[in-house]
Amino acid sequence: MPRTLMKGNEAFGEGAIRAGCRHFFGYPITPQSEVPHYLAKRLPECGGVFLQAESETASINMAYGAAAAGARVLTSSSSPGISLMQEGLSYLVGSELPCVVVNVMRGGPGLGNIAPAQADYYQAVKGGGHGDYRVMVLAPASVQEIIELMETAFELADQYRNPVMVLGDGILGQMMEPVDLDGEGISSIPSKPWAVTGTQGRTTRNIVNSMCIVPEENEAANLRLANKYNKIRQNEQRWEEYLVNDAEVILVAFGTLARVVKAVADRARDEGIRAGVIRPVTLWPFPDQAFEKVIKFAAKRFLVVELNLGQMLEDVRLAVNGRRPVHFYGRPGGVVPTVREVMERLKQTSEVTDGGDRI
Amino acid sequence: MATVFERPRALTDKPFHYCPGCTHGIIHRLVAEVVDELGVREQTVGVGPVGCSVFVYEYFNCDMVQAAHGRAPAVATGIKRVHPDRFVFTYQGDGDLAAIGTAEIVHAAARGELISTIFVNNAIFGMTGGQMAPTTLIGQKTTTTPFGRDVRANGFPLRVAEMLSTVEGAVYVARVSVHSPVHVARARKAIRKAFEIQLQGLGFSLVEVLSTCPTNWGMTPVEALKWLETKMIPYYPLGEFCTPGTGRQDND
């Protein structure tokens, strides 16, 4: 397929197929339903399995089974459904199974609405399930980037044997943009000698299990995870920089909102304010390294912009660690700020103190 | 000298952790014997529950997956859809299957998922300390029904085999017991039938096995076997509730 116009939700599906994923288990929810719509047609065409589950709880557990069986597997949902998947995510981590989960976020809490939001940042990045664990989180900002990051997501999941979440919002899921679908995608996936396949002549049994009844053994399992997470922190931070080299004020945003914020930086520069943008692409591991770099240059202050009440803000503050004021502007509940609005907020930011502000 | 009795190959050497008089061990053995008989051990993936039988992955000598509480049918679905030519079974207790995992088992059955389920009903939550299960009998005392199960407060015991036998995708559903040698032999036959149904690709199959819990029932093993026979079977009749040959609701 050459250059084509594609919906973000369709790109999650096509990106997964190009990454060698042939198994999808999911349950309908707006604004991500085009993911299952697309895969229900597309997976049978390439010999894959599409299954509509009875709930998100079942979806993630089917994904758990398929991952245990050695497949590259995808499930997708939106905020309330992702809440139901938290149990499964904890078990996937505990059993060290690779799996990709797409969350096309909507406004919460509770039933909320179906408008674009980023209110699940904490849940995605800090872990919404039980136990001491991390899930890698990737945040694409365009339909083309969805295609690319889906491949990255499956590779990281297999490499680290850990679930990976691809976090978008209603805008990203619903919008159409041109995508280049060069090449054929991946034809083979890494071998998984640990997978349950029936022993089939193997002399040892494969057991997929997160139970560790002896505390010392469970501690060792946790420390093994910690070791893995340290490696991920060192090696997998990804971010995009825009006009940061001489920027006195750095705007920080992820996903589609980062595009609004780039437009703010452009407008600020038109008005003589040297603004730049850091767009975290990995939300976990959070790209601390990006902040070290800009603080060494010119950055005098930061403005974090989110579709929530200030969640990534905390990670930015940890990265900046008191060295510069970190301001915040957020619109929760499904409202998306305009360029003009953010511009006004930008003009109010002080180089002296952020006063711990949240809105 | 001919060997007439030995440990099934489909069981590991690990000693069972079950309480004295608990019939889980018998049921494990039956499952293992049938797996051996059908010659599918190396093609088998088992899925274990949460509950007393949480350690089944240490006992069955085949590839095993440990599932979250109640989710074994969904996990088994994922495995089977990746490896349609393997034999996949779940082993679940009554808390796991009939309370927290009700949705997963009903929909696995409704899809006619090509998996087999061994459902162990001992009318109580064992591992967590003898609480009421969905299958606890009316009047039965448990740690959460200290005055006996009262239908006004706790509702009625769930007859899982009968309920699932109404689902079109379930082609073999039976209830058996292991309280006497003759019933153990019948249970073995039912398990074999259920597994064959899967191997023939006919649909979902489930065998509900009535089982004892002397520890949490507060009885000796012998009293427990008697209680199963005289109290449980009248409420949970034995028989085949649907079979590919004879259709639905054919109990004895």
Added chain:
Amino acid sequence: MIEQVLIAGFGGQGIMSTGQLLAYAGMMEGKHVAWIPSYGPEMRGGTANCGVTVSDTEISSPLVTEPTALIVMNHPSLEKFEKTVLPGGIILTNSSLVHRVSRRSDLGFLAVPANEIAEELGNVRIAANVVLGVFIGYSGAVNTEAAVAALEKVLPARRHKLIPMNKAALERGAALGLAYRREKAAYG
């Protein structure tokens, strides 16, 4: 060049596919494009709208909150979106269903009897493409030929027999748009 077009009306007027037509045409000309709909309960029988960005440079924000052009296919949409249009932009109305002119004096305005024209061409359901044609003729954001070529991409195969009628709608509209641009250029 950057055009951000908001197309608004009610469900069944082909609002979404008209927007996609513009986006496809832009893409086929090698421009940067983005299309974004209103979605969910909003689109169940009520109002429908979508935003299309066509640009020579990379699109920073795909959201169309301050359109350079507004196409309104029914009256409520004019009330709702009139004030959002950037000064110097343009409002195009389907005057068959929108019975007033714009109250804004800082932008261009053209009333198009789109339903009548569409009926004349054979089907009222192509009215939105008449107005899109006017926008294309007026703005030159994309070529009419590209929009006509994009019909094949946007219309499902079973509707391909309607391509000639849609082509006529786009061309008829484009002629009106071009005439308006010349008029505006001549008389301000």
